[in-house]
Amino acid sequence: MGRNKMEKPNTDQRGHRTVNVRFDARGLVPAVVQDEDTGQVLMVAWMNEEALRLTQETGQAHFWSRSRQELWHKGATSGNFMNVRQIWVDCDADTLLLKVDPAGPACHTGERSCFYRRVA
Amino acid sequence: MGRNKMEKPNTDQRGHRTVNVRFDARGLVPAVVQDEDTGQVLMVAWMNEEALRLTQETGQAHFWSRSRQELWHKGATSGNFMNVRQIWVDCDADTLLLKVDPAGPACHTGERSCFYRRVA
Numbered sequence: 085m086g087r088n089k090m091e092k093p094n095t096d097q098r099g100h101r102t103v104n105v106r107f108d109a110r111g112l113v114p115a116v117v118q119d120e121d122t123g124q125v126l127m128v129a130w131m132n133e134e135a136l137r138l139t140q141e142t143g144q145a146h147f148w149s150r151s152r153q154e155l156w157h158k159g160a161t162s163g164n165f166m167n168v169r170q171i172w173v174d175c176d177a178d179t180l181l182l183k184v185d186p187a188g189p190a191c192h193t194g195e196r197s198c199f200y201r202r203v204a
Numbered sequence: 205m206g207r208n209k210m211e212k213p214n215t216d217q218r219g220h221r222t223v224n225v226r227f228d229a230r231g232l233v234p235a236v237v238q239d240e241d242t243g244q245v246l247m248v249a250w251m252n253e254e255a256l257r258l259t260q261e262t263g264q265a266h267f268w269s270r271s272r273q274e275l276w277h278k279g280a281t282s283g284n285f286m287n288v289r290q291i292w293v294d295c296d297a298d299t300l301l302l303k304v305d306p307a308g309p310a311c312h313t314g315e316r317s318c319f320y321r322r323v324a
Contacts, residue, residue, distance in 0.1 A: 101321040116236050116245055123243025125236055128299045140324050171324040175311050179248045181319045191295050199301045201221040204260050204291040 106178040112148060113178055120169045120183040126190035127198040139168055145182060164188030226298040227253060232268060233298055240289045240303040246310035247318040259288055265302060284308030
C-alpha cells in the first residue's frame with residue numbers, strides 16, 4: 085500500500101484520484117447526475133462540502149437546496165433515492181459528475197429525467 | 205401549421221418546446237454538454253443569452269467564459285468545435301443540456317471529456 089501510494093501519489097488505494105474540489109464563493113459546486121446504466125443525464129443539482137461528504141459516506145446522493153437553503157437527501161420524501169456508483173471531477177475541479185443507479189424518477193414531475201423538454 | 209400550433213401551444217412547428225430560460229443573477233445558466241453518440245458527459249460550461257442565441261444560430265456551441273469574462277466560441281482556437289444536435293432544458297428552466305457531435309477532445313488537456321478523474 086505504501087509503495088503503491090508512492091508510485092501513484094495522487095490516487096488512493098482503489099486508484100481514485102485525490103482532488104481538492106473547488107467550491108465557489110457560496111461554498112457550492114454543480115453536480116451532474118447521470119444514469120450509470122443508460123447514460124441519460126437525469127438532473128443537475130448543487131453540493132456543498134457536507135452534501136459531498138454525506139454522499140460519499142452513505143452512498144446516496146445528497147445536495148444543497150438553494151431554494152430551501154438546506155441539505156437535501158434526494159429521495160428522503162419521494163423514496164426515489166439515488167445510489168451513487170461513481171463520482172468524477174472535471175479538469176478545473178469545480179464541477180462533479182455522479183453516475184447513479186436511481187430508485188425512481190429523478191424529476192419532481194415524475195419524469196425520469198429533469199431534461200424532458202427539448203427546445204432546439 | 206396553425207391548427208397544430210393551437211393544439212400544442214407550447215411547441216414550435218418542429219415540436220420543440222418554447223421555454224423561457226431562467227438565467228441567474230449574473231445572466232448565466234450552466235450547460236451540460238453530452239456526446240450525442242456515446243452519451244459521455246464531456247463538460248459543463250456557462251451560457252448567457254447571447255451565447256445561447258449564437259449557439260442556436262450557428263449550430264456550434266458558444267459559452268460565456270467566467271474566467272475571461274467574454275464570449276467563447278468553443279473550438280475557435282483549438283479547432284475542436286462542438287456541433288450542437290439538440291438542446292434540452294430542465295424542469296425549472298435554469299439548466300441546459302446540449303447533445304453534441306464534438307470535432308475533437310472537449311478538454312483543454314486533450315482528454316475527450318473534462319471528467320477524466322474519478323474521485324470515488
